Amino acid sequence: MAMNYINNASLLKRQLVVRFARLMFTGELKNKIDLLPLHQAPRNSEAVRCCLHHDRAVIRYRLIALLGFAIENEKPDDEARTLASYVEEAEARGAGRMAGSALTVIDEACSACIRANYRVTNACRGCVARPCMMNCPKNCISFENGQAHIDEKVCISCGICAKVCPYHSIVFQPIPCEQACPVNAIVQDKNGKQDILADKCINCGKCLQACPFGAIMERSEIYEILRAITNPAEATVALIAPSIVGQFNTSLGKLVTALRKLGFDHVVEVAWGADLAAQKETAELIERLEHGQTCMTSSCCPAYVEAVKKHITNIKPLVSDTLSPMQYAGEWAGQQWPGARRVFVGPCIAKRAEAKASPHIENTLTYEELGSIFIAAGVDVAECEESRADLEATSVGRKFAVSGGVSTAIKNAASAAGHNVTDKVIDGLDSKSLAILKAIDKIVKSDTFVEVMSCEGGCVNGPGVISNPAVARRFLEKMLQEHP
Amino acid sequence: MAKKFKITICSGTTCYVLGGAHLMMLAESLPADLKDQVEIIDSNCIKACQFENAQPPFVQINDYLMSQASVAKVVEYLRKH
Ligand code: SF4
Ligand code: SF4
Ligand code: FES
Numbered sequence: 001m002a003m004n005y006i007n008n009a010s011l012l013k014r015q016l017v018v019r020f021a022r023l024m025f026t027g028e029l030k031n032k033i034d035l036l037p038l039h040q041a042p043r044n045s046e047a048v049r050c051c052l053h054h055d056r057a058v059i060r061y062r063l064i065a066l067l068g069f070a071i072e073n074e075k076p077d078d079e080a081r082t083l084a085s086y087v088e089e090a091e092a093r094g095a096g097r098m099a100g101s102a103l104t105v106i107d108e109a110c111s112a113c114i115r116a117n118y119r120v121t122n123a124c125r126g127c128v129a130r131p132c133m134m135n136c137p138k139n140c141i142s143f144e145n146g147q148a149h150i151d152e153k154v155c156i157s158c159g160i161c162a163k164v165c166p167y168h169s170i171v172f173q174p175i176p177c178e179q180a181c182p183v184n185a186i187v188q189d190k191n192g193k194q195d196i197l198a199d200k201c202i203n204c205g206k207c208l209q210a211c212p213f214g215a216i217m218e219r220s221e222i223y224e225i226l227r228a229i230t231n232p233a234e235a236t237v238a239l240i241a242p243s244i245v246g247q248f249n250t251s252l253g254k255l256v257t258a259l260r261k262l263g264f265d266h267v268v269e270v271a272w273g274a275d276l277a278a279q280k281e282t283a284e285l286i287e288r289l290e291h292g293q294t295c296m297t298s299s300c301c302p303a304y305v306e307a308v309k310k311h312i313t314n315i316k317p318l319v320s321d322t323l324s325p326m327q328y329a330g331e332w333a334g335q336q337w338p339g340a341r342r343v344f345v346g347p348c349i350a351k352r353a354e355a356k357a358s359p360h361i362e363n364t365l366t367y368e369e370l371g372s373i374f375i376a377a378g379v380d381v382a383e384c385e386e387s388r389a390d391l392e393a394t395s396v397g398r399k400f401a402v403s404g405g406v407s408t409a410i411k412n413a414a415s416a417a418g419h420n421v422t423d424k425v426i427d428g429l430d431s432k433s434l435a436i437l438k439a440i441d442k443i444v445k446s447d448t449f450v451e452v453m454s455c456e457g458g459c460v461n462g463p464g465v466i467s468n469p470a471v472a473r474r475f476l477e478k479m480l481q482e483h484p
Numbered sequence: 485m486a487k488k489f490k491i492t493i494c495s496g497t498t499c500y501v502l503g504g505a506h507l508m509m510l511a512e513s514l515p516a517d518l519k520d521q522v523e524i525i526d527s528n529c530i531k532a533c534q535f536e537n538a539q540p541p542f543v544q545i546n547d548y549l550m551s552q553a554s555v556a557k558v559v560e561y562l563r564k565h
């Protein structure tokens with residue numbers, strides 16, 4: 001499963017966000033945004049793709065996605081549009097919410113990927129029997145220099161050639177994003193570009209993590225967020241997810257100060273909402289079990305909740321109705337500071353979709369984006385003083401960041417209330433775990449609480465993290481030891 | 485006994501965000517034969533990021549300042565020296 005390995009494509013993206021945010025801070029975005037592709041891929045530098053022009057074209061699309069637009073909506077003439085005109089359009093969009101999917105695919109970057117899943121290797125002997133050619137239903141295999149050759153444009157990836165080759169010289173090569181997607185929501189169109197099917201996609205972000213070309217971008221909200229935090233007249237709240245501990249190799253208290261330095265007026269620990277959610281979910285679980293239900297599943301991971309809605313609808317009655325920690329924390333912030341812009345800061349793309357449908361959160365920001373904004377603002381987190389969040393949590397809620405945290409909290413709370421429940425953790429969504437979930441009430445013992453996390457290891461391995469999940473987990477454990 | 489290499493990993497925000505986070509895995513990624521030759525220190529910003537065209541993340545190995553550092557690059561350097 002996709003792990004958070006170091007990846008040049010994501011580093012380049014972070015650098016671009018730094019440049020973008022710098023221009024926002026100096027108020028020059030509209031004037032200078034059209035120079036950013038040239039600055040990011042300067043003349044005489046080494047091209048990452050075929051040439052600098054191609055690199056710059058991709059960077060241009062990244063900037064369009066950073067401004068929140070879906071690249072799929074580009075009309076043919078838009079290719080001649082300036083980026084400044086997109087800034088104007090974003091400006092005019094105002095505080096309104098962006099409609100549509102949270103992810104967008106950069107055609108220009110995606111088309112460098114493989115077209116067909118089968119490839120002839122050098123092991124091909126060009127044999128006389130030629131079963132590959134004889135059995136291909138599309139007639140797309142020909143012979144060049146004594147070796148088989150597959151016409152990628154015609155191949156339908158049926159795999160017959162690989163099966164019949166006596167030398168096993170034809171290999172299956174998965175398309176990384178398709179392989180990563182747990183619900184088959186990303187498919188190649190007839191031009192070889194990947195399309196995300198909105199009615200299937202659960203916004204888990206696995207495809208984005210998996211693409212070696214960085215072709216899948218989130219439609220970012222940093223434009224709205226930076227505009228709000230640089231405007232002294234607008235009140236803003238940063239709602240930080242439990243997994244933020246360990247993202248900057250520093251303490252929570254320093255991070256709180258750093259967020260205030262950026263311009264956030266208030267900082268709220270979403271783990272407080274997790275504390276509350278754990279209580280409510282426990283009460284709900286006990287009630288349901290008393291009514292004879294076998295098991296109940298968690299509801300805090302929006303990618304999982306969406307997967308139930310779109311793919312395993314039969315278990316919908318088993319999913320907890322408790323709101324997510326983000327929503328409880330957002331609701332609290334809304335009562336505390338009416339009218340303030342509430343920004344969820346986390347590792348998650350699915351949360352962006354959840355937030356859009358919630359009255360309690362206005363925007364979402366990933367840790368990666370936050371990190372780039374710190375750099376642009378010249379805020380070094382490790383050098384900040386310690387300060388306290390406006391609303392703090394206990395270690396119960398803080399553990400929600402790693403898999404097992406939710407179920408432990410519920411199990412303990414239930415047992416404190418005199419109920420013995422078993423817990424089961426579904427750590428990461430893929431086709432296998434989805435199949436298990438589909439029949440979960442038949443698989444688990446009665447009185448079971450099932451925790452489901454789309455990301456393997458929990459939110460510390462979300463698609464928008466900075467730290468390696470193992471490192472983040474270590475940090476979190478250290479903090480929990482120091483502040484039990 | 486003093487170790488052969490003193491490695492300072494910069495975990496200032498600029499370095500950390502632009503690739504340095506993965507250097508936190510350096511200690512567990514070192515091959516066995518190099519492990520006891522190095523001392524690893526985690527440091528605040530070592531101010532190398534403030535130059536124009538700086539290429540973070542930075543790692544200081546004895547007197548040598550490595551830019552665009554990665555676990556693989558550090559291991560390769562240690563092998564050669
Ligand atoms: S479900 Fe996940 S992997 Fe599949 S297209 Fe949507 S975000 Fe990508
Ligand atoms: S596990 Fe956490 S980060 Fe991953 S999709 Fe679910 S809520 Fe988001
Ligand atoms: S953050 Fe590493 S040198 Fe400044």
